[in-house]
Amino acid sequence: MKKGLLIIISGPSGVGKGTIREYFMKDESLNLTYSISMTTRAPRAGEVNNVDYIFTDKAEFERQIKAGKLLEWAEFVGNYYGTPLEQVEKLRNEGKNVVLEIEVQGATQVREKCPDAITIFIIPPTMEELEKRIRGRKSEPEEVIQQRLAKAALEMKQISDYKYVVCNDDPELAADVIGLIVKRNSK
């Protein structure tokens, strides 16, 4: 069986990665599965353990790093985030195309380990619109919003490291473009 693709989606906090993902994951013809990350961040209202993230504490996360169980990991605005390696390999070996939604430092690590990974960066129509979206989500206090906006400006500078750049103006259109990228790379 052909090994599944590894698809990396990055982009600043609040750009709409989660929103777009809901659309493209529905397209069964793309044969996608989402890799559930591990994080030390507290769950937001409505987030479910083992669905949105594997929520854990700092000590356990550090044990996972030491044991070599993460494909990549990074610290983002005071919390750890990482991709469990075993699950990604298992799914790819079953022929599934695996989607990682990770920030730019993690993407760099994966690119080094898996040079054939398909890398997609999502950008907002404008930075003002990005700020509106982060604020509109109402999931973080002002201090964290400020840190995420500062981080977003830095992350936007990594855009040229990615093979594809998709603007999220209309989320359904952005999801369709990602679907097309997956299809073209599946051949």
Ligand SMILES: Nc1nc2c(ncn2[C@@H]2O[C@H](COP(=O)(O)OP(=O)(O)O)[C@@H](O)[C@H]2O)c(=O)[nH]1
């Ligand atoms: N390196 C890495 N980044 C991750 C992982 N999971 C999520 N992220 C990224 O961490 C950042 C913060 O995620 P989160 O707190 O959920 O905020 P959101 O992206 O604004 O919804 C985002 O850029 C995510 O894409 C992971 O497993 N590894």
Ligand SMILES: Nc1ncnc2c1ncn2[C@@H]1O[C@H](COP(=O)(O)OP(=O)(O)O)[C@@H](O)[C@H]1O
């Ligand atoms: N194309 C879009 N136009 C307007 N608002 C959007 C669009 N895409 C997403 N949003 C909104 O922006 C906010 C952040 O989206 P989210 O998917 O949580 O981003 P991310 O996962 O990148 O942090 C949410 O309130 C979402 O409804």
